Amino acid sequence: MTGLILRAVAPADQPALLALNNRHDGPVNALAAAGFATLCADAFLAVGAWGEAGELLGLMVALGPEGPLHGPNHGWIRAHHPEAVYVDRIVVEPAAQGMGIGRRLYAALAAVALQEGLHRLGCEVNLDPPNPESLAFHARLGFAPAGEARDPRNGKLVRYLLAEAAPLAAAGPAHFLRSAANHPCPAAPR
Structure with a gap:
């Protein structure tokens, strides 16, 4: 997708990003405003994706191998693969899926x-509940199964996936900005 703008999540962005997240409760867990703000503050990378007209198209929040623990799934990745960055959530608006936003x-x-x-x-x-679209998307990106567990918070059965960063990085934007929160944020070339 041309004209995609990726930027670090600023406090002013959080209400719209939280609304996007919570519209997709099921594939991702809904959050309260305070929980989302804390997650973004603790993030290794918290980034939103906007179209040329300023429309919100997606978000990603990832947590590093250090810092506060955010739930049992983050804990599983940290315990079994302490060298990995954990993607806590990625959401792309349904109308924008298939346009390369998740890949970017x-x-x-x-x-x-x-x-x-x-x-x-x-x-x-x-x-369980099944999310075959996400499994297929992650497989196309090179993610491979690493384990399974039941989330004690909600009873969902999840599959943990891992991928090497280098092949994914080669397919994306190479320009980066630093946000006020000191999180690195890639900016799409214009």
């Missing part, structure tokens, strides 16, 4: 991870 978000994260000396990305995808 992952490419941006991978590039930042490599800059910080981190070479793997980890995430989880629901198996």
Whole structure:
């Protein structure tokens, strides 16, 4: 997608990003405003994706191998793969899916991870309730199964996935900005 703008999540962006997140409760867990603000503040990378006209198209929040623990899925990745950056959530508006936004978000994260000396990305995808679209998307990006567990908070069965960062970074934007929160943020070339 041309004209995609990726930028670090600013406090003023959080209400719109939270609304996007919570519209997709199921594939991702809904959050309260305070919880989302804390997640973004603790993030290795918290980035939103906007179209040329300023419309919100997606978001990604990833947590590093250090810092506060955010739930059992983050804990599983940290315990089993402490060198991995954990993708807590990625959401793309349904009307914008298939346009490369998710791939660009992952490419941006991978590039930042490599800059910080981190070479793997980890995430989880629901198996029960099933999320076959997300499993297929992650497989296309090179993610491979790393384990399964039931989330004690909600009973969902999840599959943990891992991917090497370098191949993902090679497919994405190479320009980066630093936000006021000191989170690296890729900016799409214009």
